[in-house]
Amino acid sequence: EAGVVQSPRYKIIEKKQPVAFWCNPISGHNTLYWYLQNLGQGPELLIRYENEEAVDDSQLPKDRFSAERLKGVDSTLKIQPAELGDSAVYLCASSLGSGNTIYFGEGSWLTVV
């Protein structure tokens, strides 16, 4: 069974440019998460979806970050415009309901120059 798939794996952009990350969760997992991981730190939650609904987006910087999960499967995380401080790894994860084990993808590594 395929795990959580993310793309692109690596992205280098200039500041003020937009960037988008895509995530395909494990088949059947209704809960999807986007985490941000800065260098030398543990991941921090950006947003959690239950099916199509964003049930926890309290830590998503809404002035420049947006996310969507149309049809309750794939999800896209967008940053516009990107800033130097956004350089990090963006991890997508999924679980079979919020109370179950969370499985992560390989992450999308963003460098803003």
Add this chain to the structure above:
Amino acid sequence: AQKITQTQPGMFVQEKEAVTLDCTYDTSDPSYGLFWYKQPSSGEMIFLIYQGSYDQQNATEGRYSLNFQKARKSANLVISASQLGDSAMYFCAMREAGGTGAGSYQLTFGKGTKLSVIP
């Protein structure tokens, strides 16, 4: 206050030896879960082991075991018979039930421990 504390930024272990990675946590929620993840240099967070707050026995998964001491609020990971492929970052994480809605079931991570296995 930090919810998850991993006091060992880096650890070294000889191949085939056992190693313990420390994790302490802070919560007032009676229902919570503790997780350990492994993150190799490739970046993927790999789930290793889970311990529920009401579980009576310590969790084990192959070479991984969790030394759960509820009164001390510690959940140390023990890796037996270390292998070169165990070299990676290891993260302890906690999920509190926390009611419903935003914030509930949120997974909070520690800062991690970098384990290096020496041949």
